[in-house]
Amino acid sequence: MPAKKSNTVLCSLESVGSIFQQVHRSAAHAQKYKKELIALGEAHPQEFREAMCSVMLLILKQVPQITADALKRHYAFLAEVCKGLKETVHSDGITVEILKCFLPLHNANEKTVRLAVVSTFKTLLKLVDQSNTSEERQDLYQDIAEALKKRVHDKWAPVREMAVASVAAFQTGKKDCDVTQQLLVLLCTDTNADVRRQILRCVVPRKEFLEGYFHGMVRCTRDVVARVRSEAWDALGRFPWRYIMAYANAKNVKMADRISDGLNDSNASVCIACRAALLNCWLQRDYKAECAALLELMMGGCNSLSLDPFEVVGTELLRYCQRRDPAQRFEINLADIHAPGLLMWKIDCKARCDSDAGDETSLLLSLEQFSAVLQDTVYAYARPDVEPKTVRFRNIEDAENMLRILLSVFDIYEESGYLAHADNNTRTSLLRIINFILKVVPDDDPGLFVDAAVRALKFLTTRTPEEASTTITSALDSLFRSLKLPQRHGLGFDDVEALGRKSRERQQDLARMKALIRAGTATQEEFDHLHEAIDRDEKFLLRMQLMVLAFLSHSQRGDDIPIFCSQMIRLGRQLDNEAVRVAATKALALQCLISPNAVHTFMPLILSETSEPVRNDFTSVPLAAIGVAFDLVMEYGLRFFDTTKRPSNLNPATLFNSENAIDVRLQHEQALAEENVHKVGGANLLSTLRYYLCPSQKPKNAITLVGFCKLLSCNRIPQDAITGVMAELLLHHVRARITQHQNTTSAFIVDYLTKFLRSFSSSHPKQQERFAKGGVAAFRVLLLREPSWAAKVIQFVLKLSDPFTLCQIRDIDPETAHRVNKELSEANPNPNNPSEDNGGRNKNHDGNESVNNHARNSSIRTNAARSSMQSGRLLRELSRYSLHETIAEELLIELALSTNTESRQVCMDALEKHMYFYSKENQPFLLYCAREAVRAVPEGEDERARLQGWVSELEQRYFDVEPAVAVENEGNMHEEKLAERKAGREVLLNDLVERGYAEVDCVPPQGNRTPASVKVKVEDQDRKRDRELDFFEIDTILGSRRKVKS
Structure with a gap:
């Protein structure tokens, strides 16, 4: 009897093994084999389980020799068999037995075996009976989860990828889940893109997963690998938009910027995935194509300084709606004004204005209506307690975004010609509104709406520029009269030195009062009152400087500059507030660009500011002064700052004595009066700017490097100085390469200089020669300090000094070139006598063969001509x-x-x-x-x-x-x-x-x-x-x- 049982088992093992062997070869009869295995499982349950486990182990042993397609058929067939047995016998016993059999092999030495084990886990874990909560079953699940948590850190990336897909069955999505925690760590740290993508694929559209994975998904939208970014958008699209925005607002994530970057991504698959998430999921699935409802959550409570991301998103929504309904229009409802509606109205008007077939006049409001809407919006922003006269707002707290949108609409009115034909009453009303906007100083951002308002002001006063000067002067005068310091001391706007001195004294009084509070001789109320007065004046002064800066930035060369603007620039440079001085320095440079006569007067002042120590890497007066100095040199060139030599006849060699002393002194003073004493000299200016490239001026190196790259690009540096400047740039490039992994500034310098040097060296043969000379000079300096980096620098210089064609030839893959040459030689072994290629065979050619030979000879001649042209071009390049x-x-x-x-x-x-x-x-x-x-x-x-x-x-x-x-x-x-x-x-x-x-x-x-x-x-x-x-x-x-x- 036992012998009979063993024969039965052997027979079952052979039959099961032969069936899987047939499936590995072809899946044509998979359904037939499936029925056979299910029948065996029903007839002999115990023997079938043993045979299946034995066959699985045999297959696992032969995994390195099995092809990938065969393994795919194997896993699919195994899943179908286990699923069929579960439905037939109402038990997942065979699935559990295979899992138990494979569990000890998850840490095998062979990587393909480990991959097969985790792949089997991924296939079978979906088929187990989830209603079975026995202790034995839970212990098995725990053991499998622990094994898979080890495999997610496997040294082979495919094993990690498949282990992530398998272990995802055990995660809950919450942050306290150990599996979720490990996957989140892998999502941030794993170097393989497929592993990160697989983690995102395992995100389930449930609230718990959004809580745990939100930051990871948002971070992956800017991953360095395109397929990971694409999968991140697919994962985000699975969740409802209202939940996405709730977490984004809580975590201070700007979804508009993220979506805009996704829609403008350089990879097409990422753009498609982002567009699908925005349109198919959030717009159509969640809001039934209601654009305003989707934008309302995005813009609500988000006061962004730029409308560009929202316009990108709105443009995409507009295209989708117009594809569905070409007649759809977004008009303004004066009884229900809200930011999303205004944005879609503006985008629709702009699209119709840019289109030849569109008509924006049917959507644009008349200037009278637009002026009324703008006035009510301004009062809603500045004075929320005032009742609007013309419109009704849905959410008055969103007045800032609505005002920003309305100010940007001036561009459309200007392009459509409305402002050029506006009547005087409407223009006066709009100028009054803009004047009021400029005089409103927000506490959070003193520069809010300054640039947009000045830009609109320039549009309105194209024909009458004096109105722009009057409006900006009126706003500046109003803000100046609101300052506490001039009121206290009775100073005017022309008392620049006195204002600067009193401002510094007030800062000293504040520091002294702080010490008196500690001593008990002053009260906290007095200190707070003085501190508030100083803060208020600094905000007002900063807005005034930004107004002057915006006004000058929208002016052209030769325009008249109001006296009040010049006085404000002088006042800003006298103060000790860093932000105010930076704005004043930039405004002074713009004044020099508008009025060339002022360059020689103010350039020494700007250079004196460049020598100050750097206190802040972001808003520092010396860095701003260096930047504007380079801008002025780019505009005017170094020769513009040269001094003219005095003719020799004006300064003759004369002996001084009592008789001619007075005449000589008078002649010398007349000669000095004829010179421009404010000119600094081009050589001195270049030497001063090069000084800030020295390693001792490290805080100023980055802005100076960028400036010299600009000067080299526009050919503003003398030829005899280019070699030295190029050598310094290469030396800074070396220093930044050494520290680029520890410093973001160094990483920026490496990327910037690498791109510039490649562009500069390939722009012209002369530039390539100057680059080579500078590279040799840098190489010699590095030989004194670090010979290993000297070798890298000379290699970099030699590579960029190659001809472009030679670089292409050198970078060809040798194996590919050898194969191409071999094919060409075999195709034409004897080009001088093509008839000998047949070796005397087939001497009687028919018509088709003669046509083929003619085509073949023509192809050979064409290839020979092309090769000759390429050779000639190569010779020219090399010579x-x-x-x-x-x-x-x-x-x-x-x-x-x-x-x-x-x-x-x-x-x-x-x-x-x-x-x-x-x-x-x-x-x-x-x-x-x-x-x-x-x-x-x-x-x-x-x-x-x-x-x-x-x-x-x-x-x-x-x-x-x-x-x-x-x-x-x-x-x-x-x-x-x-x-x-x-x-x-x-x-x-x-x-x-x-x-x-x-x-x-x-x-x-x-x-x-x-x-x-x-x-x-x-x-x-x-x-x-x-x-x-x-x-x-x-x-x-x-x-x-x-x-x-x-």
């Missing part, structure tokens, strides 16, 4: 540039002058590994420098042997060795040229060293290494450019003398 020869000469000079073994090693590594010589003519000076370097390097050193081998290879492969007589005749010329190069090297190197770039703090070493311990690994550099030159066929194109140096 145009010869910067690597120039850089090689400088490196050889450095080899000859350097006494440091490590520096010579870095130079030799650059010569051997990164050089491409492609000049058509011989380079006798390069050979002369190479021979001088060989003589200078001491005998017995490795660098001398390497250099001799390099020189011999250079003479044999690239250049024709000239006769000895010719070399002797040109020796003096080469010596003079070498002496000139050495002198220029010393001048530039000394200048950079004097500026502090060779000091210890300039280029911090990596880690704890010292300059003496830095070693350049030749083996690592050998592996960087290991490729076969024959793949590119450069020798065929350039000839025998011009080969690529490897």
Whole structure:
């Protein structure tokens, strides 16, 4: 009897195994095999369970040899079998047995086995009986959850991804759930994008999950990987909009900015996902295409300074509504004014104004009605207790957003021509409203509505600019008369020095009163009263400065500047409030841009402010002064600030005596009067600005770097100074690269300078040459401090000094190039005699074969012509540039002058590994420098042997060795040229060293290494450019003398 039972089990094992083997091959008869297994499970339950577990283990053992498609069919078939057995026998016993069988194998050594285990868990955990709450079953679930929580931290990303999908069955979504906590940590820290995406896929549209995953989903909308951003929008779209906005308002998340970024994403899939979440889910599913209802939650309680994100969202909503109903219009209902309705009305008007077929006149209000609506909105914002006369507001607390929208509508009225044809009464009414807006000083933001109101003011006074000056002067005068300090001391707006002095005295009184409070001789009420008066005056003064700044920023060159504006600028520069002084400095620069005659008067004042210490990295007067100084140089150039030399006849060499002393003194004073004493001189100005590039001026380096990049882009720097400036930029680039992972400013500098240097070096051959010279100068400075970074800098410079075509050839994948060349050679083994390709076969060609041969020959000729054109273009590109020869000469000079073994090693590594010589003519000076370097390097050193081998290879492969007589005749010329190069090297190197770039703090070493311990690994550099030159066929194109140096 026992023997019979064992035969039954063996038979069942074979049958089950054969069925799964057939499924792995093809899923064509999966339903038939499913019925067979279910029948076996019903007939022999115990034997079938044992056979299934044995077969699963056998398959698990063979997983590394099974294809991915076969595994997909396996998991799908296994799920169908377990589901069918559960429905047939009303038990999940086979599923539980397989889970128990696989549980101990989750930590197998083979990664594919671990992946198969967690994949099986993901497949079967969905099929267990959730109503079974026995203790044994709960213990099994707990063991599986613990195993999966370990697998989510597996070292192989596919295992982590599948483990996340499996363990998601055990999470509740709340923050106190241990599974949810681990997944949230992975969502923030896992480096694999597929794992992060899988976590987002496991988010279930329940309130608990929104509470736990809201921050993670919002953060992932700005993930660096597009598919993660797309999945984040899909996850957010599963939740109702009202819950999304409730959490966004509670967590201070601006959903309008996030949605705007998603709609404008550079990746199409992200845009589609964001648009689907906004339109299909939130707009259509939650609000039945009611745009105002969706925007009301987004704009309610959110006073954003910019309408751009809301306009992007509103534009998308408008397009969706017009696709559904082309006749739909968003009109203003004066009996129910609210911010979302005004926004959709403005967007609709703007869309019709920009469209050729649209008619915005049917939607736009008349200027009289618009003036009435604007007036009521202004009073609702400034005086909420005043009853509106014309309109009714749905929510008066949203008056700020409504006013911001109405002020932006002036652009549409200007483009439509309404303002140009406005009558005087309407224009006067609108000017009065704008004047009132400018005089309202909010407590939270003194600059609120200043720019929008001044912009609207300029639109209204295009034909009568004096009205703009009158309006801005009236507002400034009203605000000035409201200041407490002038009222207390009886000062006017022209008493600038006195106002500044009294302001500083009041600050001292405040500090003194604070000390008296501690001593008990002053009361807290007096201190609070003085503190409130100072705060109020500072807010008023800041709004006045911002008004002047906005007025000047919307003016043009040659416009009249009101006297009151100039006095306000003087007053702002005398005060000790940082924000007021920054605004005054920027306004002073705008005044110089509008009036060129004022540049020489105020430029020395601006430069004096640049020397002040930096107190705040964001709002600092020196940083603002440096920025505007660069703007003025960009506009006028350095020559504009040069002083003219006095003619020699005005200052003759005369002996002073009692008879001619008076005449000479008078002549000298007349000559001085003819000069412009305010001119600072272009050279002095450039020297002052370059001073702020020095490492000692670290707080000012970032703004100065950006300024010099602007000057180089617009060619405002003299040619003799470009090399030094470029060297300083590269040195700052090195310093920022070292600290970019610890400092956000350094990361910004690295990104900014990298993009600029690539653009600058590729803009023109001359610019590329100047960049190369600056790179060599930076390389020489780094050799004194950090040779390892000097090697990286010269490699970076050489890469950007390559011709563009050569860069493309060098970056070709060698294997791809070899395969392409092989295919071309096989396609045309004997291009001179195509008839021999058939080897004498098929001599009797029919018509079709002759047509094919003709087409084939035509294709060969076309390819040959294309190749000839490409070769000609390559030759032109390679002949145009010869910067690597120039850089090689400088490196050889450095080899000859350097006494440091490590520096010579870095130079030799650059010569051997990164050089491409492609000049058509011989380079006798390069050979002369190479021979001088060989003589200078001491005998017995490795660098001398390497250099001799390099020189011999250079003479044999690239250049024709000239006769000895010719070399002797040109020796003096080469010596003079070498002496000139050495002198220029010393001048530039000394200048950079004097500026502090060779000091210890300039280029911090990596880690704890010292300059003496830095070693350049030749083996690592050998592996960087290991490729076969024959793949590119450069020798065929350039000839025998011009080969690529490897």
